[in-house]
Amino acid sequence: MSLLIKNAIIVSFKNISKEKQDILIEKGLIKKIGTSIKEKAAKTIDAKGKIVMPGFIDLHSHLREPGREDKETIETGSLAAAKGGFTTIMCMANTNPVIDNCMIVESIIKEAKRVGLVNVIPVGAITRGLNSEELTDMVELKSAGCLALSDDGRSVLNSNLMRLALQYSSMAEILLIEHCEDDFLSSGGMMNEGYNSTLLGIKPDPGVSETVILARDIELVNYTKTKIHFAHISLKRSTELIKNAKKSGINVTAEACPHHFTLTDDAVKSFDTSTKVKPPLRSKEDVDAIKQALSDGTIDCISTDHAPHSKEDKEADFDNAPFGMIGFETALGLAIKELVDAKVIALPKLVELMSKNPAGIIGLKNKGDIKEGMDADIVIVDDKKDWEFKKEDIASKSKNSPFIGMMLKGEVQTTICAGKITYQK
Amino acid sequence: MSEWIKHDLLDLQNLSKEEIELILETAKSFKEVSSRDVKKVPALRGKTVVMLFFENSTRTRMSFELAAKRLSADTINIAISSSSLSKGETILDTARNIEAMNVDAIIVRHPTAGVPKILSENLGPSIINAGDGCRSHPTQALLDMFTIKEKLGKIEGLEVGIVGDIAHSRVARSNICGLNKLGAKVTVCGPATLIPSDIEKLGVKVSHDVDEIIKNSDVIMLLRIQKERQEDKFLPSIREYAKVFGINKNRLKNAKKDLLIMHPGPTNRGVELSAEVADGEYSVILDQVTNGVAVRMAILYLLLGTKEIKTEEVS
Numbered sequence: 001m002s003l004l005i006k007n008a009i010i011v012s013f014k015n016i017s018k019e020k021q022d023i024l025i026e027k028g029l030i031k032k033i034g035t036s037i038k039e040k041a042a043k044t045i046d047a048k049g050k051i052v053m054p055g056f057i058d059l060h061s062h063l064r065e066p067g068r069e070d071k072e073t074i075e076t077g078s079l080a081a082a083k084g085g086f087t088t089i090m091c092m093a094n095t096n097p098v099i100d101n102c103m104i105v106e107s108i109i110k111e112a113k114r115v116g117l118v119n120v121i122p123v124g125a126i127t128r129g130l131n132s133e134e135l136t137d138m139v140e141l142k143s144a145g146c147l148a149l150s151d152d153g154r155s156v157l158n159s160n161l162m163r164l165a166l167q168y169s170s171m172a173e174i175l176l177i178e179h180c181e182d183d184f185l186s187s188g189g190m191m192n193e194g195y196n197s198t199l200l201g202i203k204p205d206p207g208v209s210e211t212v213i214l215a216r217d218i219e220l221v222n223y224t225k226t227k228i229h230f231a232h233i234s235l236k237r238s239t240e241l242i243k244n245a246k247k248s249g250i251n252v253t254a255e256a257c258p259h260h261f262t263l264t265d266d267a268v269k270s271f272d273t274s275t276k277v278k279p280p281l282r283s284k285e286d287v288d289a290i291k292q293a294l295s296d297g298t299i300d301c302i303s304t305d306h307a308p309h310s311k312e313d314k315e316a317d318f319d320n321a322p323f324g325m326i327g328f329e330t331a332l333g334l335a336i337k338e339l340v341d342a343k344v345i346a347l348p349k350l351v352e353l354m355s356k357n358p359a360g361i362i363g364l365k366n367k368g369d370i371k372e373g374m375d376a377d378i379v380i381v382d383d384k385k386d387w388e389f390k391k392e393d394i395a396s397k398s399k400n401s402p403f404i405g406m407m408l409k410g411e412v413q414t415t416i417c418a419g420k421i422t423y424q425k
Numbered sequence: 426m427s428e429w430i431k432h433d434l435l436d437l438q439n440l441s442k443e444e445i446e447l448i449l450e451t452a453k454s455f456k457e458v459s460s461r462d463v464k465k466v467p468a469l470r471g472k473t474v475v476m477l478f479f480e481n482s483t484r485t486r487m488s489f490e491l492a493a494k495r496l497s498a499d500t501i502n503i504a505i506s507s508s509s510l511s512k513g514e515t516i517l518d519t520a521r522n523i524e525a526m527n528v529d530a531i532i533v534r535h536p537t538a539g540v541p542k543i544l545s546e547n548l549g550p551s552i553i554n555a556g557d558g559c560r561s562h563p564t565q566a567l568l569d570m571f572t573i574k575e576k577l578g579k580i581e582g583l584e585v586g587i588v589g590d591i592a593h594s595r596v597a598r599s600n601i602c603g604l605n606k607l608g609a610k611v612t613v614c615g616p617a618t619l620i621p622s623d624i625e626k627l628g629v630k631v632s633h634d635v636d637e638i639i640k641n642s643d644v645i646m647l648l649r650i651q652k653e654r655q656e657d658k659f660l661p662s663i664r665e666y667a668k669v670f671g672i673n674k675n676r677l678k679n680a681k682k683d684l685l686i687m688h689p690g691p692t693n694r695g696v697e698l699s700a701e702v703a704d705g706e707y708s709v710i711l712d713q714v715t716n717g718v719a720v721r722m723a724i725l726y727l728l729l730g731t732k733e734i735k736t737e738e739v740s
Contacts, residue, residue: 316516
């Protein structure tokens with residue numbers, strides 16, 4: 001089926017098109033871009049007054065299937081992702097059973113294809129069963145379709161095992177993603193250590209639990225001459241360590257989540273368990289540093305860490321509620337409001353953070369830009385639209401979000417994945 | 426005197442200085458009730474008060490129960506082991522069930538901070554916080570302030586030292602808040618590993634020198650050192666704690682003449698204080714227990730009592 005987008009103001013990582021363009025899509029690819037395309041298409045979309053961006057790519061999400069289908073399924077997660085403008089998402093390995101063998105990888109990909117709304121790329125585990133004891137069969141995981149490996153939810157605490165994982169994954173040409181947290185230091189902490197944890201009497205997780213693992217990994221990557229991607233960076237100090245590592249030519253990349261550049265640990269004062277997240281919400285100083293790091297290239301991309309949890313689980317008391325919040329449907333609205341509108345970055349930089357760089361980090365050569373011959377993964381956005389994030393509008397199966405009731409800016413109008421309309425407002 | 430309008434008692438942050446003073450003033454008249462032969466007034470006749478305790482407690486629970494009974498309220502105790510929470514109900518489920526039986530107040534103690542606040546936002550009955558995690562224990566702080574005022578005649582301008590495991594103490598947090606509001610100057614003292622981050626921003630000084638605290642204080646509040654803190658590695662040993670921070674008679678040589686030694690109980694004799702000190706001239710530990718009933722009567726009365734017949738019922 002062919003599709004023609006008319007009057008598109010195309011925002012790429014380089015620039016915003018000066019003239020309105022038409023984009024002709026055929027067989028899942030961008031066939032032609034021009035000022036006035038005459039060819040007939042089966043369907044035409046008028047993008048007048050909107051901006052057209054490459055589909056967003058999320059390196060970090062949790063789809064909960066298999067294991068916790070009461071929280072999310074590949075189908076409901078795909079719906080939420082498409083609604084948020086995502087065309088490719090990676091889902092983390094901490095399912096039950098764990099994504100640590102090719103059978104699970106293949107079954108997730110198969111189900112995602114059946115749903116057919118978003119490219120789902122499973123992230124395999126670094127260690128079998130996430131047990132931090134033995135490495136997974138990385139070459140096999142790669143051939144089954146994984147582009148990255150992570151024990152997300154925990155660090156590979158054993159430094160020698162991490163060294164071996166870096167070397168072996170480098171040979172297998174598969175990216176390692178580290179969740180930086182020294183369990184001994186975080187020690188069951190529920191929120192950022194600081195004035196607010198003291199005031200609220202909630203068990204604190206000191207920021208240094210993130211930075212000691214980050215610093216260790218930078219040293220290991222430097223020593224083994226490999227590379228690594230850091231998940232959900234939340235601290236000013238972490239951005240300093242990453243910046244220095246990059247300056248020294250060490251091959252590291254990093255992501256940050258919308259909640260870490262929009263909320264501080266003041267939000268926990270409500271005792272709303274949807275503010276309980278790992279890494280925890282930090283101080284204003286950290287939030288400002290994350291914004292700065294997104295703008296200056298220290299942090300390479302925005303990921304959601306979409307982490308659905310059921311009402312029952314989140315209705316527990318703060319200590320017993322699980323960590324995490326959903327993120328697909330608020331990522332763009334928060335990024336435009338807090339980064340673009342606040343003049344931290346311009347729109348092309350947002351495309352770099354949400355499409356171009358994540359594609360580059362996992363080696364998707366045909367995604368992350370709108371050019372002839374590339375995959376027709378496209379999102380049409382009304383970047384001027386103020387809208388309220390309402391609970392009843394959430395597509396995800398879970399509703400655990402501290403942003404419910406908040407005004408956001410920039411709304412997805414249409415999402416196109418592989419030439420097919422996957423979401424239409 | 427200001428009028429009481431609050432529906433819940435969640436913490437002292439939410440109370441004004443005037444409201445705190447109103448509670449302390451009201452407690453004075455209820456203290457007298459407990460000294461009568463017939464220790465009962467009809468103020469809360471027909472009201473139902475549920476004590477929902479998710480943590481062990483002897484004195485707080487008993488104190489609340491006596492307070493409610495002396496006001497003629499009906500009381501029910503629910504302890505964690507006998508509740509259905511272990512069967513997968515959330516706290517809100519349990520509390521909604523209790524609410525559905527038309528109770529007037531729920532006195533809740535829970536190991537997690539914030540539970541009373543969440544209950545108050547979701548339920549109709551008055552919620553009284555009997556201790557939530559490390560966060561808040563407002564009735565303890567109120568009875569402590571009542572005792573100080575009773576013994577020393579004032580709170581404003583007093584030097585108060587709080588000694589012990591500050592990091593895990595809801596008693597410390599509530600007292601810091603209340604004492605600051607009433608104009609006392611608070612210093613917290615304990616091992617560096619048990620002083621929480623940025624506590625100075627709560628308006629206190631930090632010390633690691635008990636002898637300095639003894640010399641300067643009008644009131645010293647000792648906190649219970651839990652044996653688990655040694656297992657959690659916060660302390661090298663209980664023995665070392667007792668040696669460095671424990672208060673004994675010898676150390677009190679430099680104390681002010683009117684010093685009050687307080688403790689929320691239960692005490693670890695030989696750890697945070699010696700038996701001699703616990704039973705000695707400065708100790709007001711049992712007065713605190715007595716006053717606890719009066720203060721809790723005042724709180725129940727202010728929250729649940731019918732205001733129009735207030736004066737005759739109390740007198």
